[in-house]
Amino acid sequence: MDVKARDCVHQINEDDHTELRRGPWTVEEDFKLIEYIATHGEGRWNSLARCAGLKRTGKSCRLRWLNYLRPDVRRGNITLEEQLLILELHSRWGNRWSKIAQHLPGRTDNEIKNYWRTRVQKHAKQLKCDVNSKQFKDTMRYLWMPRLVERIQAAAAAASASTTTDVPATSTTTSTSVFGDDQLGGAQQVTSSSYALENSSTTVASSDSFGTQVSQFSDFSDHYTTNNNISINYPTQELSDNYYNHGMDVQSLEQFNPWLDNLFNAEDFYFLQQQLNFNM
DNA sequence: AATCGTCACAACCGCCGCCTA
DNA sequence: TTAGGCGGCGGTTGTGACGAT
Structure with a gap:
């Protein structure tokens, strides 16, 4: 002053x-x-x-x-990376909006809070479950967040494909460098496997590597249209149990809203339902 | 065209902890 | 030591925009 x-x-x-x-x-x-x-x-x-x-x-x-x-405040659509980061950080810290906002440059705690309330909580309501319930958190961890990672990877692959032909088409290790400091343990790579490793509160089916699991999960959209008898190592059985034992309405997943539409397309929903039925 | 419902977001409220006199 | 002022934070509300009927 x-x-x-x-x-x-x-x-x-x-x-x-x-x-x-x-x-x-x-x-x-x-x-x-x-x-x-x-x-x-x-x-x-x-x-x-x-x-x-x-x-x-x-x-x-x-x-x-x-x-x-403020000049550096960012306005406009929350990007896929930002959505992923918000889900990730909220799973760690809960409603610590200001703390979460520190990891999204230019985004305010108010904006993130509004995003959470309007998109995420609304969808929890659609699923007839509490946003803090285990089944909803598992849905985020094992379905939405990996799906977001896929979309981010797909976007990155599309971008790089437009500039070079050297990028392996099957790469699943593309990550977003989203952490500007080391509060989360350095430049953490946000990948599907990181969610499986760090956030799983349940027993994940054994496999050679998480990378294998991620690869299988990441290839869902490729497999389910051509081969319905795929092996899934992601804990969809548990997810299925959570849905059906807790009265969550899978049908309501079909009721798209703008946020959800950003994560899933119609095929994703079809596949999700197929897997839940398959594992019953 | 008017009305209604929903959504997104800006702004306010109340509480809490820190600072300072 | 303590009381008042202040800023930060999370929760809540108000309102304009927009689409559906």
Whole structure:
């Protein structure tokens, strides 16, 4: 805080008996806040609000700046990588939105919180289960997150294929480098296998390697259209039990919503249902 | 065209912990 | 030591946009 701003702390406008404004911010208010911070920097928000001539609480100014006006704030669609990261980090930390937001540069805790509530919780509701229930978490771990990884890999493969022909088409190790610090153990590679290894709260069927499992799972969409008698090492049996023993409505999976549509296509749902029935 | 329901997101509220006088 | 101010955080609400009827 500079001298002017600091002095302003003691210069409470005693004549200002007007009520504090609430509700949506106007362009003029935004401009005042941006200009003041550009000149004086962030400081104590209550005094900043007064000095900037804003009839707002310090909290309101802080929120407006951090969630909307800040230059480095990212707006717009949550990418697949970001979706994956949110699911992953939420499974670790729960509703620690600010902590999760620290790992998504430019995204605010408010945005992530809204994303979770509008997309994820809505889908849990569709499945008639609690968002904190084990079956829902397992669904995320063993179906949605690997599916997201697949889509990220597919997108990366498509991108690289357009630039080079040297990339092996069967690679399943493409990962997203998403962690900017070592709080999660360094530059963690987000792959299907990492979920199986790190997040499994259940016994995963034995196999030569997780890579094999991942490969099989990752090839689901290829196999199920040509060979329905495939071997699945992902814990779909348990998932199936969870669905049917806890009254989860698999049919409702077909009720697409924008978020879910981003993860699955119609074939995915068909396959999911086939596998759940197959394992009953 | 009007109404209604749903969705997405901005903004507010209340609580908590930290800081400072 | 303690009380008040403040910022941070998670939960909740309000509202505009949009699609369905």
